[in-house]
Amino acid sequence: MNISETLRKIEGSATAQIFAKAKELEQAGRDIIHLEIGQPDFSPPDIVLEATIQAIREKKTTYTVSRGIEDLRKAIANYYHELYNQSLDYKSEVILTSGAKLAIFASVWTVVNPGDNVIVLNPSWVSYGDIVESLNAEARYLGVDLDFNFDADRLQSLTDDRTKALILNSPSNPTGSVVPMTTLKEIARHCEQNDILLISDEIYSDFVYEGKHNSVMEIEGWRDFALIVNGFSKTFSMTGFRLGYVLGKKEWIDQINKVNQLTASCPVNFAQYGAIVALKEIQVMKDFIQDTMKDRRDFTSQLLNGIGLEFIAPKGAMYAWVRVPSDDSAKFASDLLEAEGVALTPGIAFGPDGEGHVRLCFATSKTIIEEGITRIGRFLGS
Template identity: 40%
Template sequence: MKPEINKNLSTIEISGIRKFFNLIEEYEDVVSLTIGQPDFPTPDHVKEAAVQAIKDNKTTYTHNAGIVELRKAITRYTKDRYQLDYDPMKEVIVTVGASQAIDITLRTIIEPGDEVILPGPIYPGYEPLIKLAGATVKYVDTKQSNFKLTAENLKEAITEKTKCVITPYPSNPTGVTLSEKELREISEVIQENKIFMISDEIYSELVYEQVHTSIASMPGMRDQVIVVNGVSKSFSMTGFRLGYLLAPDWLSQHILKVHQYNVSCASSVSQYAALEALENGTKDPAAMKKEYKNRREYVKGRLDKMGLEYAQPDGAFYMFVKFPESKNSTFDTAIELVEKAGVALVPGSAFSVYGEGYMRLSYAYSQQTLEKGMDRIEKYLTVT
């Protein structure tokens, strides 16, 4: 007889994004606009720093929270960019990507029976971590509020069991973000109800028409918010798996315990690469952002000509596109797009039930790839 495993795993599936991506690999001549990975190479000076770290034998364990130089660089960077003031010695933890930062935070603050609020549609990586921490998920439908969590719909969702709210802005999959006024209103609700907020700001460097504002900069929020960020999207360093979290000292000392027994520390080589990025590569994200913005405008123009609706993206590199109503599910329509048009988008249902009827299109691809993909979508719509 087989021993039993964690029962929570029976309700957890492989990410819908990856599931669909893996499914279409068997097809030939498919233009994939599915994965949210920068198509730019990691900046040369960052790669050189990683190589130099290896040559200098900086390949041992580091402090559990990360090398001091990197923690200091993170606090300088976030203070300069987002007006956040954290102590590098006590309030910064360097993690194995932003995902690990979210995981160890949830495992620190969550107890069985708690609820965590998510604004749907939303990146599918949060729900499994919430369940593994022993909590349940409560979704807020944001389709009627321009895909934004608002103070009003948050207030309606909070119950006596609510422990935490996760906000991912700029958003994956919609690309929308929140204004300073909207963040301030949400922060007031968070403080009134004495709950935590995890603010996933991994796309903070990819905001186009406005300046990114962190909810941690709102008055009175410091003790209730954990800021999660990293270098994956901003510096095109996804494979380095280097993230970080910012939290008040009284909380971070407990998160550090979970982190310590989870991974000991982030990769030493990746830490030195990130140090180079944050100290000497502050202009690198701007060049990438300029190109993403051009691609966004191109995709928006093509979608407008096709008569397709979409969430108005303020940041990240995604378009959340509403496809014509059909008797088919969004997943089936996505398969049909692959089979009949040779183009792959992620079905919106991968981002919770509130994404049904939409498709996520990533424009983190070359202009040539985007043109080819948009041509195929247009042809599909013309003949169906």
């Protein structure tokens, strides 16, 4: 059978693969603890659900304009004005996409030609490398430590005249690291000087437990070198609404609009009405995250330390990045799933430097976290 060379190279999301295997075992009657997938266990606020249902009743079930409805773009622009005192033109500098993943895809597509390259941090979210490769470009990995420190010479040596973008994600999936402002400025300067688009994926911006989230929007002149990606999936647990967005300069946003028109046509109509209400509720969600998610992070840290795993409490996001006593994280995750029914994502999925680690998502109840870590402890014989 004929299959595209480009797609053949792409293995598919490792999180999805381990999730599928866990589901298979579950169907065969096994009791599985899911700590692999980045799906928060809480629900969107009731008034968001009500607004969405109301929108369906009002037959907001058609296509919308490809950029997303004006009222939602206006609400996003107003929200960022409140946050950073920056005026965004909602007509030209804000665009909705079908999930933040498509926002990243479209942002990369905006600047990359076949044969170009994109700098991806290592470790970082599973999909970045695949997104780049699927556009027939090369993903070049820049190692970062848990404080986002990197080797400036290495960054320079990765950069050439075909380097078109750098993807940064803070707070980070999988490590939970939060980029310090000085490092963010250093990366931004490199991008600006080398005409590289800095794609700043800030989807976990509300999940910071120590210090504060540093946004590219706080850097003067950001529009000239950066696009900011965010969305409704994590803060509001609206993953199934498929709503992400990109903020930035008109010229790039216009290209992203073409990607919308080529792919999903537009974001889901009624979901956008839910999102307008969600933004009004954001403080409630931020308080919830500070309270519940921080508590879960502390609980997870305490239990992981208790079973003797090498681990540093994450400053943000929803993941624990855990060193395991194995140099084959895929085998470790698979053996753990078979033996104890605990699903974790192998670190190798997050880039070559992820080997020897697993990612544990703590956006679930303390009961499940405790059961999962107890079983991991048993598996390790501790």
